[in-house]
Amino acid sequence: MHILKTVGVSRSFGKFTAVNAVDLHILATGIHALIGPNGAGKSTLLNLLAGTLPVSSGCIYYEGRDVTRLPIHARARIGISRSYQVVTLFAGLTCREAMQLALQRDLSVAAWLSPGPMRKVREDADELLKAVDLFDVAEVDTAELSHGLQKHLEIALALANSSRLLLLDEPMAGMSISERVVLANRVRALAKDRAIVLVEHDIDMVMSLADTVTVLHNGAVIASGDPADVRADSMAQSVYLQAGKAC
Amino acid sequence: MVNALSKSWSLAISAVFLSVLPLVLPDYYLYLATELLIWALFALSLDLLLGYTGLPSFGHAIFFGIPAYAVGIILTAGYPLIVALLVAVVAASLTGLILGYLATRTGGIGYIIVTLLASFAVFLIAFSWTNLTGGENGLYISRAGTLAALSTQAAYAIVAVSTALIFLGARWLVRSNYGLLLVGIKTNETRAQAMGYNTQLYKFQITIVSAMIAGVAGVLYALLARSLSAELVGPELSTEAVIWVLLGGTQTLLGPMLGAALFILIKQALNTIRAYPIFLGLLFIVVVVWAPSGLLKLPKGLWKSFRRRNTR
Ligand SMILES: Nc1ncnc2c1ncn2[C@@H]1O[C@H](COP(=O)(O)OP(=O)(O)O)[C@@H](O)[C@H]1O
Ligand SMILES: [Mg+2]
Numbered sequence: 001m002h003i004l005k006t007v008g009v010s011r012s013f014g015k016f017t018a019v020n021a022v023d024l025h026i027l028a029t030g031i032h033a034l035i036g037p038n039g040a041g042k043s044t045l046l047n048l049l050a051g052t053l054p055v056s057s058g059c060i061y062y063e064g065r066d067v068t069r070l071p072i073h074a075r076a077r078i079g080i081s082r083s084y085q086v087v088t089l090f091a092g093l094t095c096r097e098a099m100q101l102a103l104q105r106d107l108s109v110a111a112w113l114s115p116g117p118m119r120k121v122r123e124d125a126d127e128l129l130k131a132v133d134l135f136d137v138a139e140v141d142t143a144e145l146s147h148g149l150q151k152h153l154e155i156a157l158a159l160a161n162s163s164r165l166l167l168l169d170e171p172m173a174g175m176s177i178s179e180r181v182v183l184a185n186r187v188r189a190l191a192k193d194r195a196i197v198l199v200e201h202d203i204d205m206v207m208s209l210a211d212t213v214t215v216l217h218n219g220a221v222i223a224s225g226d227p228a229d230v231r232a233d234s235m236a237q238s239v240y241l242q243a244g245k246a247c
Numbered sequence: 248m249v250n251a252l253s254k255s256w257s258l259a260i261s262a263v264f265l266s267v268l269p270l271v272l273p274d275y276y277l278y279l280a281t282e283l284l285i286w287a288l289f290a291l292s293l294d295l296l297l298g299y300t301g302l303p304s305f306g307h308a309i310f311f312g313i314p315a316y317a318v319g320i321i322l323t324a325g326y327p328l329i330v331a332l333l334v335a336v337v338a339a340s341l342t343g344l345i346l347g348y349l350a351t352r353t354g355g356i357g358y359i360i361v362t363l364l365a366s367f368a369v370f371l372i373a374f375s376w377t378n379l380t381g382g383e384n385g386l387y388i389s390r391a392g393t394l395a396a397l398s399t400q401a402a403y404a405i406v407a408v409s410t411a412l413i414f415l416g417a418r419w420l421v422r423s424n425y426g427l428l429l430v431g432i433k434t435n436e437t438r439a440q441a442m443g444y445n446t447q448l449y450k451f452q453i454t455i456v457s458a459m460i461a462g463v464a465g466v467l468y469a470l471l472a473r474s475l476s477a478e479l480v481g482p483e484l485s486t487e488a489v490i491w492v493l494l495g496g497t498q499t500l501l502g503p504m505l506g507a508a509l510f511i512l513i514k515q516a517l518n519t520i521r522a523y524p525i526f527l528g529l530l531f532i533v534v535v536v537w538a539p540s541g542l543l544k545l546p547k548g549l550w551k552s553f554r555r556r557n558t559r
Contacts, residue, residue, distance in 0.1 A: 050441065076443030090434045093427075101431045104424045105443045112424035121424060161443065 003028040003165055003195045004049065009058035010219075011044055018044040020219035021058070026165070031191045033206045033227075034199045036216035042199045043085055045216065046167045049197070050082045051075040062165070077105070081158040082167035085199075087150045089142035095153055096138040099125035102160035132156045148179040155186070165195045172200060184209055207231065257501075265407050274399045279515075281403045284410045285468050286511055287504035290491045291417055292460035297489065298497030299421055300453050301433030302350075303359045306366030307488050309346065310461035312480030313369065314339040315469040319386045320379060328392045335466050343458030351450040354436070363482065370481035385476040394470040406467055413460055417500055420456075429453060430498070494534055496541020505543065 004026040011019040019041045026032050034042045047053040049060065051072035060068045067075055090098050104112060104121045111117035129135040134153055137145060145153065151171055158166055168187070172180045180202075187196060188209065200206045206213060207227045214224040215233075223233040268280055289311050296302040317338035321331035350361040373380045380386055394402040420426055431439045432446045439446050469475060478484055487510070495506025513530065517523035538545040 052437070052441070071440075071445075073440045073443050073445045076441055082441055084438075088435055088438070090431050090438065092434050093430060097427055098431075100424060101427055101439070102442055104428075107424075109425060112428070113420070118424050157442070 001028045002026060003063060005061045006049070007059045007061070009045075009048055009060060010056050011041075011048055011053060012056045018219050019048060022216075022219075022221055024214065024221075026195050026197060027212065028164070028195055029191060029193060030211035031187065031196045031198050031209055032212045032214065033210035034197060034214050034216060035201075035203065035206055040216040041219040042216055043169055044219075046082065046169050046197065046199060050080060050167055052082075076161075076163075079162070079164035080167070081161070081163035081165070083151070083154045083158055083169055083171055085169040085173070087147070087154055089145075089150060089153065089157075091141065091143035093142055094139050095129060095134055095142055095145070096122070096125050098142050098153065098157060099128055099160065102157045103128070105161055128156065128160060147174050148176070151175065151183065152186075155183075159190070163194065165197070166190065167197045169199045170201060171198070172202060172205065180205070261501075262411070265411065268407075269400045269403050277399050277403050281399075281406045281471060282468075283508040283511060284403075284406050285464050285471065286491070286507040288410045288413060288464040288467070289461055290488060290495070290503035290507035291414060291500055292457045292464065293488050293492050294497060294500055294503040295417060295421070295429075295453055295457045295460070297492050298499070298503065299426065299433065300429045300450060302450060302454065303489075304350075304362045304454075304457070304485075305359050305489060306346075306362030306364070306369075306482070306485045307457075307461060308478075308480050308482070308484035309362070309366050309369050310339065310342055310458040311465040311468070311484070312373070312475075312477075313342045313465070314462035315465035315475055315479055316373065316380060316386070318466050318469040319388050319475045322388050322392065323386065332466065335462065339459055339462030339465075340455070342462075343455040347451045347454035347458065351447050351454060363485070366480065366482045366485045370477050373477035373480050380475070380477065382477075385474055388469065388473040388475070390473065393473055394467070395473055402471060406471070409463060409467065413463065414500065414504070417460070421500065425449075490531075494531075494542060496538075496543035499541065499543050502541050502543030506541070509542070 002025050004024070006022055006024040008021045008023065009019060010017060010021050022045060024045075034045065036042055044053065048055050051067075051070060051074075055068060058068070059066060062075070062078065062080060065078075067078070067080075070078075090101070093101070100121050103124050107117055107121070126135060126138065129138050132152060134149065134156065137149060142150070142153065155166075155168070155171065171187070172183055175183065184205065187198065190196060191211075198206070198210065200209075210227055212225065213227050213230045215222050215230060222235050223230050269277055272280060289307075292310070293304060293307045296304045296307075314335040317335040318331045321334045322328065346362065346365055349365075350358045353361070374382060376382065377384075390396050394405060397405075421429070428439070428444065428449060432444070432449060436446050465479070468479075488507070491507040491510050492503040493506070494510060495504065496502030510527075513527065514523070517526050520526070534542065
């Protein structure tokens with residue numbers, strides 16, 4: 001079962017084509033890695049899927065429904081959520097407040113203004129923070145967290161509303177080895193009952209983690225399939241070498 | 248806990264202060280206090296946009312002046328107060344709807360452009376449409392049926408109670424999860440959208456709420472001062488209101504209210520000196536250097552640097 005399909009999705013910036021006629025099939029569970037050298041169009045493609053950027057041409061189907069023209073907030077509400085390559089959370093809000101913000105989304109404005117539901121949201125936020133080991137920093141400004149904790153919080157926020165498609169843009173960049181391992185295990189566990197699209201530079205990490213790998217080069221897909229098959233693909237190999245140098 | 252306690256204390260002190268004023272102040276000063284409360288209410292309405300949601304409303308006088316003119320024009324035409332108030336409500340809502348729609352349609356700088364230009368445009372219209380607004384000469388509302396027909400104490404009481412109730416309502420709003428969303432939109436609108444919030448809708452909503460509060464202030468002003476001029480919708484008042492908010496401290500409600508009162512008092516006190524703008528300018532420099540996040544946050548900032556020095 002596919003949760004997301006793109007048909008000939010392209011995006012241009014002026015004359016430059018950053019994403020070129022991409023057909024992507026994302027399964028409903030598991031990790032689908034997007035790899036390719038810097039500037040290959042990975043972040044742009046994620047932006048198109050999330051709705052941060054409109055496509056120049058092509059179509060995006062989510063759970064069989066055409067979402068190509070759906071704005072970002074409407075896509076979020078049907079279960080597409082994302083993290084950013086550069087984490088910026090809510091400076092001035094605490095972790096608890098950020099979590100409340102994520103959790104309260106599906107309540108009515110009336111509930112936002114009523115003491116009962118407000119207390120409930122706060123309690124739920126604390127529960128969720130405990131579940132991801134962030135309760136200790138509940139009162140800390142999101143901007144003052146360490147980079148690793150910001151990434152963890154960002155993913156916890158993206159998951160607060162039981163999203164079914166999680167788009168992660170280089171979540172492991174800038175992390176220590178031990179932090180990477182923790183995050184990799186977490187992503188692995190999450191992929192059991194949702195789809196995860198993972199942009200990642202660390203080829204070894206990708207190969208051990210992903211169920212499917214798609215290689216982008218100059219905005220186009222040059223290989224896609226099992227990690228083992230992609231590794232054997234000669235064209236993909238030449239791109240790896242480039243990517244290896246670039247990073 | 249200590250914080251919450253000190254906050255309810257400051258509320259109690261404010262309430263006592265406001266109730267004692269009419270007992271101790273002579274009429275002239277009580278009238279001045281009434282007017283300051285109205286400007287404070289106007290400043291509060293702007294803080295909801297500028298301070299809490301990060302919406303730079305640089306034409307906020309429109310929301311104050313148009314309902315004020317509506318009341319003035321209808322009363323002058325000989326209709327009873329209740330009709331004038333109803334027309335003012337309609338005028339305030341329409342202004343909020345139209346301007347809110349136009350200003351939030353485009354993100355970021357679009358909000359400044361739309362509100363600032365609208366303020367200029369409405370100012371020019373109010374200035375030149377002499378038949379309706381009195382143009383250059385202004386519009387004078389006769390005493391009957393206005394706050395001026397009451398005793399100074401009664402007029403003060405009406406304004407003070409309205410301001411206090413609206414303040415409490417605004418305080419509840421900004422402390423609710425709705426207020427949390429507003430601050431979320433201010434600090435990271437893109438992420439709020441990615442979380443599933445149609446941020447444009449909430450920016451539109453809070454613009455209308457703010458416009459209605461500014462409209463109440465404008466109506467109270469019209470009924471108290473009874474003399475309206477085009478400045479009340481113009482860019483000068485709009486800009487001054489932004490300064491009140493920044494001076495007092497954004498995102499605090501109380502700060503902008505005190506900022507408005509302080510600014511006007513200083514302006515009035517120095518008015519007799521010809522060089523008074525220089526003193527105002529110096530005040531701004533003091534604020535920018537020692538209290539860049541506003542006067543209300545000055546004690547906290549001083550306390551912090553004091554503690555830092557002592558623990559070093
Ligand atoms: N907003 C933009 N305007 C112009 N060019 C852009 C924009 N975003 C990305 N690009 C260009 O598109 C190409 C792909 O960028 P990106 O998707 O960020 O690559 P990746 O994430 O694979 O490193 C790059 O050459 C980049 O310069
Ligand atoms: Mg990228």
